[in-house]
Amino acid sequence: xANQLERFVKRKNYLIFVDSDGCAMDTMERKHTQCFGPGLxxxxxxxxxxxxxxxxxxxxxxxxxxxxxxxxEGLAMILREISEAGYDIxxxxxxxxxxxxxxxxxHRTLQEEIERTNSICLKKALLWxxxxxxxxALLPKEDRRPFEGVQRALARAHRYADVAVISNAPLATVxxxxxxxxxxxxxxxxxxxxxxxxERCIAGLLELGYARDHVLACGDACDDLHAAEKNRVxxxxxxxxxxxxxxxxxxxxxxERLRAGTYxxxxxxxxxxxxxxxxxx
Ligand SMILES: [Mg+2]
Numbered sequence: 001x002a003n004q005l006e007r008f009v010k011r012k013n014y015l016i017f018v019d020s021d022g023c024a025m026d027t028m029e030r031k032h033t034q035c036f037g038p039g040l041x042x043x044x045x046x047x048x049x050x051x052x053x054x055x056x057x058x059x060x061x062x063x064x065x066x067x068x069x070x071x072x073e074g075l076a077m078i079l080r081e082i083s084e085a086g087y088d089i090x091x092x093x094x095x096x097x098x099x100x101x102x103x104x105x106x107h108r109t110l111q112e113e114i115e116r117t118n119s120i121c122l123k124k125a126l127l128w129x130x131x132x133x134x135x136x137a138l139l140p141k142e143d144r145r146p147f148e149g150v151q152r153a154l155a156r157a158h159r160y161a162d163v164a165v166i167s168n169a170p171l172a173t174v175x176x177x178x179x180x181x182x183x184x185x186x187x188x189x190x191x192x193x194x195x196x197x198x199e200r201c202i203a204g205l206l207e208l209g210y211a212r213d214h215v216l217a218c219g220d221a222c223d224d225l226h227a228a229e230k231n232r233v234x235x236x237x238x239x240x241x242x243x244x245x246x247x248x249x250x251x252x253x254x255x256e257r258l259r260a261g262t263y264x265x266x267x268x269x270x271x272x273x274x275x276x277x278x279x280x281x
Pocket of ligand 1: 021023221
């Protein structure tokens with residue numbers, strides 16, 4: 001899949017990155033409340049703490065600055081808290097070590113770590129992650145739709161910008177979801193989990209020669225903001241619980257300002273502040 005990045009051809013002078021889960025697609029809430037959270041309770045047999053654990057899982061993954069965190073980092077965070085609350089989580093240190101080592105966190109690297117350590121906790125993490133993917137694939141189509149206004153916004157952006165989807169989710173999932181509602185026709189490339197982290201994906205396309213002030217990254221989580229900041233390109237936030245208004249403003253203000261050269265400065269600052277204020281600590 002590095003090929004997607006390698007095969008991409010610059011056609012226009014502007015470039016817009018659009019994150020998938022929670023930004024273009026209204027999928028995060030269902031994935032976490034119906035798949036990842038309950039799956040975690042089942043896999044580790046945590047039924048007696050179910051209510052508190054599910055609510056803490058949603059806080060970590062949906063409503064605070066860790067929103068959009070890699071699933072294994074989120075898992076390590078909550079299992080550590082669960083363990084500190086007195087539950088026995090065998091092999092937890094193996095998961096904490098793996099997730100904090102700074103390497104890529106996906107099924108392939110997890111499998112390698114399991115072969116190296118034979119850790120029960122890592123084995124359970126892989127089972128949980130695979131089962132979550134399976135449950136997500138079973139979610140009905142009407143529960144995996146784009147936010148209102150996304151199609152129109154992408155069509156508008158695509159008139160003068162190359163459009164790149166950028167996501168930490170598996171490629172097959174992103175392609176399936178974007179295809180279901182005809183969004184792929186307004187995009188030029190899909191950079192998913194296997195292309196590396198978002199910072200690297202943005203850096204890779206910048207090498208094709210876009211001016212940095214012609215590049216905008218659109219996202220709903222802090223890792224989207226950091227990827228934009230590290231590459232010194234603009235950031236446009238889709239605010240959780242205000243997604244439809246955010247997309248309407250993307251068309252009426254964001255795109256216009258990008259083209260007019262008035263995105264930098266006060267407007268960018270205001271967008272970042274409203275984004276951070278909307279995610280409580
Ligand atoms: Mg997202």
